[in-house]
Amino acid sequence: MSGYYPVFLDLEGRLAMVAGAGPEVEARAGALLEVGARVRVVSARPSAEVRALARARRIELRERPFAPEDLDGAAIAIAAGDALTIQTVRAAASAARVPLNVVDRPELCDWIHGAVLRRGRLVVAISTSGAAPALGVRLRDRLAGELGQEYARFLEIAAEHRASIAASGLSFEDRRRVWYRLADSGVLAALRDGDESRARAIFAAELAALGAPAGGTA
Secondary structure, three states: OOOOOOOOOOOOOOEEEEEEOOHHHHHHHHHHHHOOOEEEEEOOOOOHHHHHHHHOOOOEEEOOOOOHHHHOOEEEEEEEOOHHHHHHHHHHHHHHOOOEEEOOOHHHOOOOOOEEEEEOOEEEEEOOOOOOHHHHHHHHHHHHOOOOOHHHHHHHHHHHHHHHHHOOOOOHHHHHHHHHHHHOOOHHHHHHOOOHHHHHHHHHHHHHHOOOOOOOOO
């Protein structure tokens, strides 16, 4: 195997289907909801947690065995549970050309999960290509101690300025230089200390020094 190509999918408002039974069904449904996906769960034996999500109208629940039409409109799919369910979903997903993840069966997957760390807009995903997922989790936990909430706040401030920098007339190389200067500046340290006023002042000074327009709000 030559390895996986890492991507980040925008699933906001798009349909994701989860089929099967077991704790992974509710875990994957919950993770999909966190990124704004519309979630369809197909399970003959839904857990109490899955039923609760359905009662709250957060997911669509089809309480029966999987059928190929359950993939209609789906951008991605996930299967978990018994061998027959996995085999049926795998065949249907191939026919419908819907990218499928099969829990704990990387050889049957079109795509695989990584261990994910989130800090607001910052998303770090670590994969061991299915060889030892527990190692990926340990590495994620180690990074969690190093990447605090200051990174989330940095990106919120950066997002306020991104459009104005893009429209500044600066060349691509100059815009890239702006962003590297900001990433290497004292903004993160100020945010780590809880001093957002100082962080914003550093941000504005870096932009002014590089001839980039200041955007956003104070």
